[in-house]
Amino acid sequence: MRYRAVKGEIFMMPCKSWSRVEAPKKENVTEISFAHFKTEATHSGNYTCHTRAGLQLLHLQVVNNTVGCSSVEESRVTLWVGQGGQITCPGHNCSNSTTSVWHKGNRRVSELILRGKEVFENGSLFLHEVSKHDNNVFFCDRVVSERGVNWTIRRSVTVKALEPEKYPPRILSPENNTVQKVELGSSNTLRCEVFFPEADPGVVQWFMNDDGALVNMTMATYREEKLDWGLCIIGKVIIEQTTAHDLDKTYICFTQNKSGNNSSTVYLKKIQWPSLIEYSLAPLLFVTCLGLVVRVKWMEIQLFVKSRWTFHKPELGHKDYDVFLSYVWTRSSTELASSHRRHNNHDGAFPFSLDPLEVNVPSERLELLLPHVLEDQWGYRLCLMDRDFLPGRAYTTAVANAIQRSQLLICLLSADYLSDNNAVFVLESGVQTLLQNAGVKLQLIWINRGPVSLPQLDPPLPVVIEKALKVLPALKWTSGTNTNFWKCLRKAMPHQKLSSLQK
Template sequence: MTDLWIISVCFLAELVMTSTFTNSTVQCERQDIYHVRVIAGEGLYLPCPHLQCSDEMNASAISWFKNDSNGIQQIPAEESARVHYHGAILYILPLALNDTGRYITRWWYEYDKCDEFETDVVVYEEFHTDQLYGNFSEQTTTVEMLCPVCEKQEKNLTWYKDFHLIPGQTEWILRVRHTSKKDDGIYTCVCSWEHYGQTFKSSGSHQLQIVEPAKRYPPKILSPRNNSIEFTDLGTKQVLNCSVFFGTNVRDRFRIIWMRNVTPLEGVKGYSYYTREVNRTVLSVLNINKVSETDLHSVFRCIASDANKWVQVLITLKTRESVLPLVMMFLCMILLFLVTVGTMKWFAVDLVLCFRSFWIVWNKRDDGKVYDAYVIYQKDNMDDETEKNLAHFISTVLPTVLEDKCGFKLFIHGRDDLPGEDSLELTDARMQLSRRLIVVLTPGVSKGQKVMTPKGYDWHVGLHQVLVQQEMSAILIQLGGMSKYSELPLGLQHLLWKTPPLRWDSGSPQAACPGSRFWKQVRYMMPVPTAAAYCPKSSSPRPNFSQA
């Protein structure tokens, strides 16, 4: 009975004390905000941020809360909860991404007085440089780094440098002695600890960066060059950069300002600039929100100074010239070039013939040749109309134009043969004395023939001279339509593939005019006539080969 009475008294005292400590009418005094950065999947052992608060033995004097989107929610003390607390210690086992938030610790150190501590917990999915607790960048003899996790608890602790184990380092404080650049890196403390039979891991990292001693130099503006010009457009945004070298590891006692003419631009509406360090240089960036006419007629100054010297560069703005005139000029030049090339290609034959007319005066060729061209043509397997058309071309048109009017000398088989001469010897001899081979093509339509079938020794010798020996070139003239070249002899097909034929139209009013397009093409392919031969003649001469 006595024991029951004692238990009842103790319970009532605890209840009174708890109600006193949690009196909502008392306003707690807020303290500094603390920051914790952890990784999801690990365990969080978070003592009350205040030293005396973390040693508080009376569990009823401390309460934990989380401030999230739903307001301030009290954290339970039940061990079964993933997020719970035991007195001055908050446990989150294990951490999840949605545990990120602000945690509030209320400590009632007297019945009517309390302090409130806020801790921002940020949970990362994996390691990130944003969770580094410190950046020890000053050069010292010895650097000490405290393990940011597992404070005041039994644990197994290891240290890593750049995620590689540092052997033998198991203390809460890691000391790096005689530091140098090789000691730069990320140092991570990992501890394993148990809570009610379960093992959890916590980690925290520092970054150590050893910097060289500061070396100061007189300010030197690296860019832009003095009196430089920046091209812009009226009414647009413009950015001006000014890069200055003050030395290495110089973080103070220097200044960069911008001026327009003699007016400082700091605080002026429409202008703003900022300064940052980039690769051992200081970069100052001036932003002009909208380029005005005044800006185009002003001089911008970038002025860099330290305690002993100042330097400046001058920058002017100019509007970009329109590229339309350049584009138009370029298009006109291209058009003129295309017209010139097209004109030259169209009138190439006329130009060659024009220059050839002047060259004839000095042309005294002595190559042993007698004829400018040897003419071969089909002599049978033709209907009456084709035969009549061929005879008119061979006997009248060809000699009249090329011999009488243009001064060429032709050998026409059947016209210039001498009676009694051997046909084979005659053909060989006249071919050797000719500079060109004129091949007249006609359609063969008689006796079931659909294409011409050239026969004769002169065809054989002529094609051999042109295709095999290559001692002369051929001029192909086509009379009438020929649509099936594939049925011609192979040698003649090859010649047609190399040299497309010129088609003569007997019904054209300029069929016998030397100035027509057809005859200009023929004259272009003929050799240059000599000065002695270039004169109109009433009839073609008959060469005398009796003495040859």
């Protein structure tokens, strides 16, 4: 038997008992069955190994790195109890052998009690449901042939199984103590939009408080929208004909799941129409029209002013990131990124210059180029979702925290971006934060196309995003080297970087 291990990793002897052959000093004693130990260079050598087939000779070779493109992160995986999980064999993409034999502790995975619930694919182990007992060390064996000699490469993955955090539902709209203006005699709709962080939600219900008595209102519309990071439920109640008696009642949207509950209150108020007798017709029409325009365009006015507002310098010291970069991976950009990784040096550096005027990469792949220009060339500190987000945390909370901890949010817009629920949530959260706090700025970058050429999206974009796309400053990335694009982007970046503040 010939085994190869990586120096510094945990190794498991495939024997019931073993001893060192010609070992220096006192290392030739028989060890405990299936011993686990952290490998060192001195462990290379020959061993006698007692297996089910009898006594065999085992040759162990400890090398610095059997597969140079593997990383330390592949040897540690965090999974969440009660959810599915994936364990990837370290360096599986760096060998022609895609078949792996998995062990949990000293037993093969196929021999476990929960057999049939594990799936093997492309060198990875997919767990149907993670349990607290999976908090263990997993080993994967791959067989490679060198000059007619078969070697078994044994790699270890330390799995940490954690209990997921529980979150109560969050009411997105309406806000608590909202006053909704209605017209007597007309039909009015009460709409409650609730986000559940879990795939198994609770309930959404409307109640009417009539002089202290709670009346359960029947919802006319109940719609569910499944998202990758949770579930959004919309409950609607239609008041067919609003009367003066309805104005004296309080309407409550109540939601609850197994982690907690939440509620929001709505009051109805009659629309007060001004009397035309007290004013001349022309000034009244002018004031009314002006008020309507301001009211309709008020959000655009706020976004226009706050997007061009200067950074609040007192808040810079409280920020952890210069830029939170949001984008989506298209199929072509993912294939290009994989191609770069296959042809990379061992240190993971991109095989092209970071100078934006000298790069040699397809121009439409800005999601590949921009992080390296901002972070490695210009020295800004970035927050990237696929790198800096902790696994298992609530997506909405992670996005909100990342925006609050950043000076600038950059969104790379495209048809794929605006069709992705997670990306749209990031953009909508950034716009809402901008409306509330001018200390966070927002920069949009269109990739290859502008908003005019976008297809008709289904479902349509939220109103706040449609308004933001009209007034927020935006740059356009075009084919070829665009010197003016980089100059404009540099002007939009924070003038004072966190690295200089820390100095």
